[in-house]
Amino acid sequence: MNLGIQIKIAGLQAEADKIKFRQGTGCNRCRMTGFKGLTGIYELVIVDDVMSEMIINNASDVKFRNYASSKSYRPLFQEGLDKVRSGEVNLEELLRVISIVEREAVVGTERETAINV
Template identity: 40%
Template sequence: QIDTGFTLYRPKGCDKCNGGYKGRVGIYEVVRITDELANMIMEEASSIKIAKQAQAEGFRNLRQSALMKVIQGVTSLEEANRVTKD
């Protein structure tokens, strides 16, 4: 769920490239292995159960990470969609 009280930014371009982006920004999937997740892995729980537990503990997938960059004004929605399309 995304809060509607934020501004979406668009690249404005520059004199040299007209592309609007400078440098690169990473989007990441990082799973912090908590005791609960470690136990689930050791007990060979299904990947679906492990993923649900990771999400319950705050895990963000690549798409969610990219959308956070959009909300923060670091990139545009178009760029987030481009790099996270299936």
């Protein structure tokens, strides 16, 4: 998949010219992957009383994510994009390992927030 398509999928069009996208060429030591070692990307949700009620009442994903985001929650995909911006991982690898559902949840929440503003 070419970089332009990857940028669109990740929703990075507005800042693409500011990011130095990295792509390893590979060698025998890395089995032609271009990667050395592992980089962890983590997501942590600390459930408070309001979130507990939302879970019990089966609140929508969008409502839950919006509330969680107001409490400093950072989705896994957003954390991954930060690693892309810093050059720690490449965009192709992030898109490979993060599910479509996770990507859409982040991009969809941002779209809904922009529409509601």
